[in-house]
Amino acid sequence: MKVLQSLSAIAGKxxxxxxxxxxxxxxxxxxxxxxxxAYITILLGVVMFGMGLTLKPVDFKIIAxxxxxxxxxxAAQFLVxxxxxxxxxxxxx
Numbered sequence: 001m002k003v004l005q006s007l008s009a010i011a012g013k014x015x016x017x018x019x020x021x022x023x024x025x026x027x028x029x030x031x032x033x034x035x036x037x038a039y040i041t042i043l044l045g046v047v048m049f050g051m052g053l054t055l056k057p058v059d060f061k062i063i064a065x066x067x068x069x070x071x072x073x074x075a076a077q078f079l080v081x082x083x084x085x086x087x088x089x090x091x092x093x
Contacts, residue, residue, distance in 0.1 A: 008053060011050060011053060012050075012053050012054045015050045015051070015053070015054060016054075019047060019050075
C-alpha cells in the first residue's frame, strides 16, 4: 500500500509537467504519435483520472463556496464551443 501511495504522490506532483511535455512533443514531432490515434479516448480518460488524483477535499470546498466559474465553464463547453466550431466550419467550406 505504501508503494501505491508514493506512486500516487509522484504522479500527482508531476502529472501536469508530464502532460505538458507530451503535448509539446506531440506538437513538434506528430509522427511519433500517429499510432496512438485509436487510443485517444482511453488516453484522455487516463489524463482525466490523473487530474482527479490531484484533487483535495479543499478543492471541492472552494467550488461549493464559489460555483459560478464552474457554471461558466460548463456553459462554455456545451453552448459556446459548439457554436464557435459550427461557425468556423462554415467559413472553411
